[in-house]
Amino acid sequence: MAPTSLRSTLSSLPDNAPEAVVDQHFSSHLLELLGFQSQEIHPQYPTGDGKAVDKAARKTVGDDVFLYTKSNPYLLLELKGRDCNLSSDAAQYQKAVKQLKRYLLAPNCKTAQWGIITNSCHIQLFRKHGRVIYPATHCLALDNENADKVVASIRKKIESPSRALTVAVYNNKGGVGKTTTAVNLAAILTFLGKRVLAVDFDPNQQDLTSSLGIPLSEGGVLEALTQRDIELLSTLHPYKFPLKRINSELRFDVIPADKQLVDASDDALRKLLKRNMLHKKLASARQEYDYILIDSPPNWRFFSQLAVYAADVILIPTKHNNLFSLENAAIAIKKFFPEVQAEKGDGSPIPLPIFFNGEKITPAQLAIAQQEISNIIKTAKKEGFDLLSYFYPRYTAAKKDLHIPQIPSYANIAGAAFSRTPSVYRDRSAHEYYKNLAKEYFLQ
Numbered sequence: 001m002a003p004t005s006l007r008s009t010l011s012s013l014p015d016n017a018p019e020a021v022v023d024q025h026f027s028s029h030l031l032e033l034l035g036f037q038s039q040e041i042h043p044q045y046p047t048g049d050g051k052a053v054d055k056a057a058r059k060t061v062g063d064d065v066f067l068y069t070k071s072n073p074y075l076l077l078e079l080k081g082r083d084c085n086l087s088s089d090a091a092q093y094q095k096a097v098k099q100l101k102r103y104l105l106a107p108n109c110k111t112a113q114w115g116i117i118t119n120s121c122h123i124q125l126f127r128k129h130g131r132v133i134y135p136a137t138h139c140l141a142l143d144n145e146n147a148d149k150v151v152a153s154i155r156k157k158i159e160s161p162s163r164a165l166t167v168a169v170y171n172n173k174g175g176v177g178k179t180t181t182a183v184n185l186a187a188i189l190t191f192l193g194k195r196v197l198a199v200d201f202d203p204n205q206q207d208l209t210s211s212l213g214i215p216l217s218e219g220g221v222l223e224a225l226t227q228r229d230i231e232l233l234s235t236l237h238p239y240k241f242p243l244k245r246i247n248s249e250l251r252f253d254v255i256p257a258d259k260q261l262v263d264a265s266d267d268a269l270r271k272l273l274k275r276n277m278l279h280k281k282l283a284s285a286r287q288e289y290d291y292i293l294i295d296s297p298p299n300w301r302f303f304s305q306l307a308v309y310a311a312d313v314i315l316i317p318t319k320h321n322n323l324f325s326l327e328n329a330a331i332a333i334k335k336f337f338p339e340v341q342a343e344k345g346d347g348s349p350i351p352l353p354i355f356f357n358g359e360k361i362t363p364a365q366l367a368i369a370q371q372e373i374s375n376i377i378k379t380a381k382k383e384g385f386d387l388l389s390y391f392y393p394r395y396t397a398a399k400k401d402l403h404i405p406q407i408p409s410y411a412n413i414a415g416a417a418f419s420r421t422p423s424v425y426r427d428r429s430a431h432e433y434y435k436n437l438a439k440e441y442f443l444q
């Protein structure tokens with residue numbers, strides 16, 4: 001039997017329906033329209049850290065029925081009453097998102113790939129990939145007219161998740177370690193068993209391509225970006241690192257920088273290509289790889305914009321002793337990324353919290369950096385932006401934790417390009433630094 005429309009359910013709900021009423025009359029209908037039957041839904045699912053999420057769901061596989069095994073949920077649903085304001089600039093909304101994120105990362109929810117918050121007037125879908133949680137839709141208003149369509153579009157997303165997390169490495173400031181980060185993260189994630197694609201989207205410098213000793217593309221990338229029937233993956237070049245002792249190798253794939261894009265003016269490029277083109281052209285790669293890492297140039301021009309548009313999340317290297325790198329991070333978060341979000345329309349990409357790259361930090365220098373960051377956060381607040389969590393993700397009212405992850409300055413990281421080998425494959429300390437960075441940001 002075809003599921004019935006949400007229209008009658010929504011119109012039967014009183015304007016001020018509290019959570020219990022939304023739960024009773026709306027949530028099972030919503031989950032049914034998302035493709036889940038009653039045995040596939042667990043109410044008050046214990047997350048494993050002392051709390052319970054309102055609903056968890058997973059489709060039956062063979063005779064493994066979620067309601068009986070009570071493990072490995074696929075989707076979490078956190079419900080609110082209609083008295084809870086979930087429009088995206090409300091404090092209650094921020095609180096609900098935090099709560100959902102906490103549940104998604106809780107011990108019994110490791111397998112969850114999706115989270116939804118709704119009060120039946122608004123709904124938002126979030127994707128979880130490893131440790132990373134990012135919006136898969138904006139916070140959408142639900143009404144009698146659009147509800148079925150909105151829910152159908154959410155169902156489509158949860159039924160065909162992309163395999164990859166796409167990460168753009170970006171800072172408008174030059175020389176902060178974008179390329180080094182992209183190369184070494186690609187290498188360490190590969191070492192940890194992930195399928196990785198690295199994209200050199202800085203054709204003027206071509207650092208990622210040359211640091212791996214890979215030949216430049218001779219027009220192939222440009223061709224793939226401009227011609228509908230040419231796959232971007234047709235331009236890829238594998239990077240292989242032999243593991244002689246076990247007669248094996250590590251391999252990740254690289255889309256090299258394209259010579260023909262050198263010195264192309266933004267105007268000329270804009271006539272050829274739209275901002276969404278790299279994103280579009282990575283569609284099949286999103287199904288093949290676990291991670292797609294895109295290196296971008298130190299400016300907010302054409303290539304950076306395409307890289308950021310293509311990304312789910314943006315990783316921003318900074319230097320603790322370079323004020324511009326910190327200020328640039330703030331400008332990008334306040335201005336550039338929202339511009340792309342508005343155009344893209346699904347709530348992504350979102351910035352990950354910054355990290356410090358290079359140069360040893362003395363306590364005195366750290367105090368100066370914290371003062372600068374505090375000024376940046378204060379200025380942003382006056383302009384209506386809350387940047388706290390992008391600089392200090394662990395900071396709470398109860399625990400004023402000012403932790404910022406760091407890759408220290410290390411000669412063996414800088415020297416790696418000469419040997420055309422990522423430093424994580426040559427040096428134990430570098431290996432540990434980037435493994436910690438990968439764990440901090442990406443791995444569950």
Ligand SMILES: Nc1ncnc2c1ncn2[C@@H]1O[C@H](COP(=O)(O)OP(=O)(O)OP(=O)(O)O)[C@@H](O)[C@H]1O
Nearest residue numbers: 174175176177178179180298358408409410413414
């Ligand atoms: N943690 C580190 N320790 C030592 N050297 C580093 C470290 N990170 C980066 N470097 C070195 O600093 C220089 C700049 O790094 P990188 O090229 O990665 O920066 P970038 O942000 O990509 O620069 P650009 O803006 O020019 O693209 C390189 O010589 C690199 O080897």
Ligand SMILES: [Mg+2]
Nearest residue numbers: 178179202207
């Ligand atoms: Mg670079």
